[in-house]
Amino acid sequence: MDDLVSLCKRRGFIFQSGEIYGGMQGMYDFGPLGVELKNNLKQAWWSSMIYENDNIEGLDASILSNPTVLKYSGHEDTFSDPMVDCRECKSRWRSDLLEDDKCPGCGSKDLTEPRPFNLMFKTNVGPIDDGDSFAYLRPETAQQIFTNFKNVVDSSSKTLPFGIAQIGKAFRNEITPRNFIFRVREFEQMELEFFVIPGTDEEWHKKWVEIRLSWWEQQGVCSENIELYDVPKDELAHYSKGTIDVMYKFPHGLEELEGIANRTDFDLGSHTKNQEELNISANVMDNNSSNTRLAIQDQETNKWVVPFVIEPSAGVERGILAIMNEAYNLEQLDNGKERIVLKLKPHLSPIKAAVIPLKKNNEDLVNLAKNVKNSLQKLNLGRIILENTGNIGKGYRRHDEIGTPLCITIDFDSLENQTATVRDRDTMLQETIAIENLQDYLIKKING
Numbered sequence: 202m203d204d205l206v207s208l209c210k211r212r213g214f215i216f217q218s219g220e221i222y223g224g225m226q227g228m229y230d231f232g233p234l235g236v237e238l239k240n241n242l243k244q245a246w247w248s249s250m251i252y253e254n255d256n257i258e259g260l261d262a263s264i265l266s267n268p269t270v271l272k273y274s275g276h277e278d279t280f281s282d283p284m285v286d287c288r289e290c291k292s293r294w295r296s297d298l299l300e301d302d303k304c305p306g307c308g309s310k311d312l313t314e315p316r317p318f319n320l321m322f323k324t325n326v327g328p329i330d331d332g333d334s335f336a337y338l339r340p341e342t343a344q345q346i347f348t349n350f351k352n353v354v355d356s357s358s359k360t361l362p363f364g365i366a367q368i369g370k371a372f373r374n375e376i377t378p379r380n381f382i383f384r385v386r387e388f389e390q391m392e393l394e395f396f397v398i399p400g401t402d403e404e405w406h407k408k409w410v411e412i413r414l415s416w417w418e419q420q421g422v423c424s425e426n427i428e429l430y431d432v433p434k435d436e437l438a439h440y441s442k443g444t445i446d447v448m449y450k451f452p453h454g455l456e457e458l459e460g461i462a463n464r465t466d467f468d469l470g471s472h473t474k475n476q477e478e479l480n481i482s483a484n485v486m487d488n489n490s491s492n493t494r495l496a497i498q499d500q501e502t503n504k505w506v507v508p509f510v511i512e513p514s515a516g517v518e519r520g521i522l523a524i525m526n527e528a529y530n531l532e533q534l535d536n537g538k539e540r541i542v543l544k545l546k547p548h549l550s551p552i553k554a555a556v557i558p559l560k561k562n563n564e565d566l567v568n569l570a571k572n573v574k575n576s577l578q579k580l581n582l583g584r585i586i587l588e589n590t591g592n593i594g595k596g597y598r599r600h601d602e603i604g605t606p607l608c609i610t611i612d613f614d615s616l617e618n619q620t621a622t623v624r625d626r627d628t629m630l631q632e633t634i635a636i637e638n639l640q641d642y643l644i645k646k647i648n649g
């Protein structure tokens with residue numbers, strides 16, 4: 202973990218938020234390379250969900266949430282972790298994460314009884330802070346998908362099975378944020394709510410577990426470092442009938458990367474009006490003030506049903522940590538030196554190619570390099586940069602460390618023969634390529 206944290210800071214992937222004032226626990230900022238990597242990961246998820254499935258629609262809903270939504274979702278009552286205080290050193294901890302019931306700070310066993318601590322952040326809405334006019338910062342993106350169910354169905358004419366997907370911020374006032382970006386208070390989720398006919402839910406649950414495992418592998422997360430955890434009944438969230446957690450061997454241990462839950466008809470059922478007219482199976486929150494029936498007609502029976510929902514929910518930050526951990530390599534070279542290389546999948550790399558003129562003050566070389574950069578940038582594959590430091594070796598080292606798949610050197614042969622030297626990050630092999638063929642070469646490298 203220390204090596205990853207150091208690389209992230211040194212090369213501009215991730216910084217502690219508000220560092221110049223001592224930072225803030227559980228908050229991180231993504232720097233110039235981090236934001237590219239994060240956007241690429243989100244884009245890969247978005248494409249795999251929405252562009253590759255005509256029966257999945259996207260959504261971008263508000264973060265500030267009407268408290269009524271989170272009351273009827275069950276979050277006001279149940280979204281809490283058990284908290285204890287250490288009487289010795291006055292620190293606070295999550296009691297379910299303690300080892301041997303000891304305070305991790307001072308080792309004392311003199312702890313208070315655990316009490317529930319609700320993880321939702323509240324903020325005031327409007328100019329008068331009278332305690333009533335508040336909103337929650339959403340603790341999951343899912344609820345706005347459920348409350349928009351009818352809007353999406355009506356505007357896109359969907360029939361079952363279909364999904365609504367969303368990527369966005371979620372906030373949790375974690376008692377003990379820890380392990381770099383693994384457990385933070387502000388993070389992003391990539392969530393799909395996939396609505397199915399009741400009775401077909403278990404089959405769809407299995408299918409989505411398989412789809413998600415294969416997707417993580419495509420992002421470079423090796424299946425050997427993943428384990429599935431069938432969450433026992435007494436550990437399930439209040440809405441879940443069954444959850445499979447995708448566990449990854451993070452540098453600090455085996456922990457959850459993504460949760461895939463069968464949320465049944467709990468959420469739509471809890472938010473729907475006229476619950477008694479519908480055949481809802483879950484133990485829903487009743488007496489709500491919803492003015493909408495969140496149900497859909499089954500095409501075969503013509504009956505109104507509240508669909509069951511399968512929810513693959515992945516954290517962006519945990520995804521980045523897993524992907525960086527997989528990609529990080531310290532290699533021993535033949536000349537006795539070492540190199541750090543980030544073997545990211547090319548579609549995730551923050552920079553797709555660096556164009557490097559051999560001499561930084563040679564106008565002809567620099568101009569040709571600029572032209573090459575501009576022509577590759579036009580392909581819209583991601584960021585291409587002109588690296589004009591005049592030190593090729595240093596350029597290669599930097600780009601190995603940040604995971605740039607290709608370095609393209611423009612030298613005197615380039616001026617004479619219209620060729621460039623292309624160096625591959627992983628093999629370090631160099632090839633001479635005609636400049637006119639560079640576009641195709643790059644497309645193949647990035648898209649596979």
Ligand code: GAP
Nearest residue numbers: 341343383384385388458459460514515516519
């Ligand atoms: N809508 C379902 C839901 O929110 P969850 O298991 O609580 O389920 C889903 O969260 C995913 O969100 C987790 O698998 C994890 O990747 C991410 N996540 C949850 N809490 C987090 C935190 N405090 N910091 C970073 N990521 C978190």
